[in-house]
Amino acid sequence: METRIPTREAALDLFRRYNKTESLYKHALSVEAVMRFMARKHGEDEEKWGIIGLIHDLDYEMYPDQHCTMTEKILKDEGWPEEYVRAVISHGYGICSDTEPQSLLEKTLFAVDELTGLVTTSALVRPTRSVLDMEARSVRKKWTDKRFAAGVDRSVIEKGAAMLGVDLNDLIADTIMGMREAAEEIGLKGNPAL
Numbered sequence: 001m002e003t004r005i006p007t008r009e010a011a012l013d014l015f016r017r018y019n020k021t022e023s024l025y026k027h028a029l030s031v032e033a034v035m036r037f038m039a040r041k042h043g044e045d046e047e048k049w050g051i052i053g054l055i056h057d058l059d060y061e062m063y064p065d066q067h068c069t070m071t072e073k074i075l076k077d078e079g080w081p082e083e084y085v086r087a088v089i090s091h092g093y094g095i096c097s098d099t100e101p102q103s104l105l106e107k108t109l110f111a112v113d114e115l116t117g118l119v120t121t122s123a124l125v126r127p128t129r130s131v132l133d134m135e136a137r138s139v140r141k142k143w144t145d146k147r148f149a150a151g152v153d154r155s156v157i158e159k160g161a162a163m164l165g166v167d168l169n170d171l172i173a174d175t176i177m178g179m180r181e182a183a184e185e186i187g188l189k190g191n192p193a194l
Contacts, residue, residue: 011054018074019057019061021061027116028055028057029182029185030120030182033178033186034175035049035178036050038174041174049105051084055071055084068088069096071085088109090102093110107163114157115160115175119179122134128191132183134176
């Protein structure tokens with residue numbers, strides 16, 4: 001099969017074919033928004049980074065026990081470029097994949113994937129239920145409470161920040177900034193006027 005660069009529309013169609021839950025869709029949009037923000041920040045290809053962020057959990061709903069493995073097969077069958085496939089697979093490094101993040105894109109995806117979940121949960125307990133008025137310190141206040149957003153593995157986020165060589169607070173701030181750009185679509189516009 002001929003390799004072709006996927007469009008956002010094609011990525012979204014593919015994602016919707018394998019995923020029906022609204023929460024996973026919002027997570028995909030969150031990661032996409034952060035990846036686009038980070039690509040612009042680093043002068044990288046925003047479209048490529050965004051599409052990889054959007055599709056990263058393609059197999060999670062239908063094949064949770066084969067996460068990353070089925071995505072690799074699906075994307076290859078669809079003719080996606082190896083660079084895209086490798087980047088998506090690398091986000092599961094140490095959890096469900098042996099593909100270690102190497103590029104800036106891969107390290108960024110690895111670092112922000114779990115973090116978007118923590119930012120989302122932190123925003124939803126705020127009076128405004130919004131990322132638009134949220135700062136990194138709001139997320140940091142919840143960091144050590146292991147019962148809060150218990151499904152979020154903080155060690156993965158810390159490992160991602162270390163891979164990138166960035167301060168955790170800066171990574172959180174950038175993640176919030178990226179998510180602000182999709183606040184309405186991901187249900188975190190809330191009511192910042194409160």
